[in-house]
Amino acid sequence: xxxxxxxxxxxxxxxxxxxxxxxxxxxxxxxxxxxxxxxxxxxxxxxxxxxxxxxxxxxxxxxxxxxxxxxxxxxxxxxxxxxxxxxxxxxxxxxxxxxxxxxxxxxxxxxxxxxxxxxxxxxxxxxxxxxxxxxxxxxxxxxxxxxxxxxxxxxxxxxxxxxxxxxxxxxxxxxxxxxxxxxxxxxxxxxxxxxxxxxxxxxxxxxxxxxxxxxxxxxxxxxxxxxxxxxxxxxxxxxxxxxxxxxxxxxxxxxxxxx
Numbered sequence: 001x002x003x004x005x006x007x008x009x010x011x012x013x014x015x016x017x018x019x020x021x022x023x024x025x026x027x028x029x030x031x032x033x034x035x036x037x038x039x040x041x042x043x044x045x046x047x048x049x050x051x052x053x054x055x056x057x058x059x060x061x062x063x064x065x066x067x068x069x070x071x072x073x074x075x076x077x078x079x080x081x082x083x084x085x086x087x088x089x090x091x092x093x094x095x096x097x098x099x100x101x102x103x104x105x106x107x108x109x110x111x112x113x114x115x116x117x118x119x120x121x122x123x124x125x126x127x128x129x130x131x132x133x134x135x136x137x138x139x140x141x142x143x144x145x146x147x148x149x150x151x152x153x154x155x156x157x158x159x160x161x162x163x164x165x166x167x168x169x170x171x172x173x174x175x176x177x178x179x180x181x182x183x184x185x186x187x188x189x190x191x192x193x194x195x196x197x198x199x200x201x202x203x204x205x206x207x208x209x210x211x212x213x214x215x216x217x218x219x220x221x222x223x224x225x226x227x228x229x230x231x232x233x234x235x236x237x238x239x240x241x242x243x244x245x246x247x248x249x250x251x252x253x254x255x256x257x258x259x
Contacts, residue, residue, distance in 0.1 A: 001107050001244050002029060003147060004255070005173050006036035006060075006237040007180065010201025010208035011044045011228035015051065017235045017259045018200060022058050025257070029239055033105040035113060036237075037149055037175045038085075039065035040201070044208050044228040046071025049078040052085050062086065062103050064115040066151030066176055067123050069097075088117035088151060090131040100135050102143065109244045111145040114169070116161070118152025118176075128152075129164055136168055144247030148172040155181075158195045166191045170242045170249055173197050178207035180236050184254050192249030198236030198256075205229030233259040 004025060009018055018036065026034060038055055041047045046068050052075075055063060062084045069075065069087045079085065079097035089099020100114040114135055116128040128150070139146065146169040150161050158174040165172050167189025173196075174181075180198025187193050199208055206214035210229045217224045240252040 001032040001105060001109055001145065001242055003033045003171060003240045003242055004029065004031045004035065004237060005147070005149070005171070005197055006034075006200050006235065007197030008037045008040050008175050008178055008199045008201070009055070010040045010178070010199050011042075013228065013230050013233045014199070014201035015041055015055070017233050017257070018055065019058055020259065021235055021257055022060070026059055031239070032107040032109065033103070033111055033145075033147070034060045035062050035064060035147060035149070036060050036200075037065060037151070037197075038063045039068040039151070040208065042072055044226065047075060048072050049074060049082070052078070052082060056084055061105065062101060062113050064113065064149040064151075064175070066117055086113065086115040088115050088125065089135060090116055090126040090128045092126070099131070105145075109145055110143050111147065112139045112143050114146065114148045116148060116150050118150065118154065118157045120157050121153040128161065132161070132165060144170070145242055145244055146170050146247060150174050151176045153177065155195055162187060162191065162193045170247045171238075171240045171252065173238050180254060180256075182254075184238065184252055186249050186252060190246070190248030192240040192242070192252035194238050194252070194254065197238050200235045200237065201233065202229040202231055203234050204232035
């Protein structure tokens, strides 16, 4: 089966290219399971219930997120009503939302999708490594296809998580930095891996934000109001072929599409 993961959808530019291109990708790449990180979908900061519903209606099976998931207050009351929107599992259990879910792919295969967040240079959370152990122990043994979005800042932390999960999950892809990495590969235990999927949004920017605003901040050290850029829109992600009987990745590649 084929799994599509779309990197951090940034603001209206990112949502627009997903709306325009998703059906084409699903059909031409014969995608069975489509996942996207949506934590920056609302103006670059958070996601609203309306935007989440619009993304799911496009044909995405499930949405992952990260530290910006809490930026829009209305999302707190939305979580109990939409199990297909995930927040990182290693936030406190007292918070609304879930960090993993079982979802049926288009080919009928039941899959587990897990959302975790790193701790280096990130908000304080529980240990993502031990949380991963707890989740994997709770997933039914017959569910072989397991996908992980690890939302983290440091490359080293993502690489470490990849090796920690190798052979226990089908695919692990990192998010958060908005810069796609060139280390797409299959680890020795059969786990497909890429350190960061990159951003789906405006690349004539500084990781999605209007470049003139960010340059002014670096030059003056004065506070500025961040605004999403609009130009050079690209969709970035990963496509992995997974053997649904073993849960091992057969092939994995970076995916890029211009608007």
